[in-house]
Amino acid sequence: MSDFWIFFKVGLNHVMDINGYDHILFLIALTVPYAFKDWKRILILVSIFTIGHTLALFLSVFNVVVVKASWGEFLIPITILITAFFNLFTAGKSSKQESITFIGAVTLFFGIIHGLGFSNYFNALLPGKATDKLAPLLEFALGIEAAQIIIVMVVLLLSFAAQTLFRFNKRDFTLIMSAFVIGVVIPLILDNPIFKK
Numbered sequence: 001m002s003d004f005w006i007f008f009k010v011g012l013n014h015v016m017d018i019n020g021y022d023h024i025l026f027l028i029a030l031t032v033p034y035a036f037k038d039w040k041r042i043l044i045l046v047s048i049f050t051i052g053h054t055l056a057l058f059l060s061v062f063n064v065v066v067v068k069a070s071w072g073e074f075l076i077p078i079t080i081l082i083t084a085f086f087n088l089f090t091a092g093k094s095s096k097q098e099s100i101t102f103i104g105a106v107t108l109f110f111g112i113i114h115g116l117g118f119s120n121y122f123n124a125l126l127p128g129k130a131t132d133k134l135a136p137l138l139e140f141a142l143g144i145e146a147a148q149i150i151i152v153m154v155v156l157l158l159s160f161a162a163q164t165l166f167r168f169n170k171r172d173f174t175l176i177m178s179a180f181v182i183g184v185v186i187p188l189i190l191d192n193p194i195f196k197k
Helices: 002-016 022-031 036-061 068-090 101-125 132-163 170-190
Strands: none
Touching: 002 022, 002 132, 022 036, 022 068, 022 132, 022 170, 036 068, 036 101, 036 132, 068 101, 068 132, 068 170, 101 132
């Protein structure tokens, strides 16, 4: 059981690490358009993201897909930027209540990108045969899912407080938080080594 908690905590720390805040930025961008009443929808999206993330790690463990770390580090902030810009263009529109299919497919794809971006580190963390990495991979995924739910709850609480105490409407809160995410993520993209070659 102690092995379970080791990799579960690695998954938790992967998301909660303040120095690797890109995951938190993505969750903020994914969550801000929603309210507490949408908890089922956002839980589904978060789980879809975890599935994509885990699938990418699984594929990298078996050397089916291998991505250079620099490309992963470049594409992850791009997914955050796209999500935040999507919020800017859809804030206050009723599309949030429509079919989850499109948003779910994009979230799955973005989860795959984030997983590929982390795959080199994960494989270095667990040397050995691919089959030996399967149980830790599942434990890691559960840690990621738990951490993501915590972050989503915090964002939903902040949204509730902003709307209740400070009288922000949902559209304004979504615009402000999405603009904040864009402001933080653009320097991450521009500082990527890809632009320094």
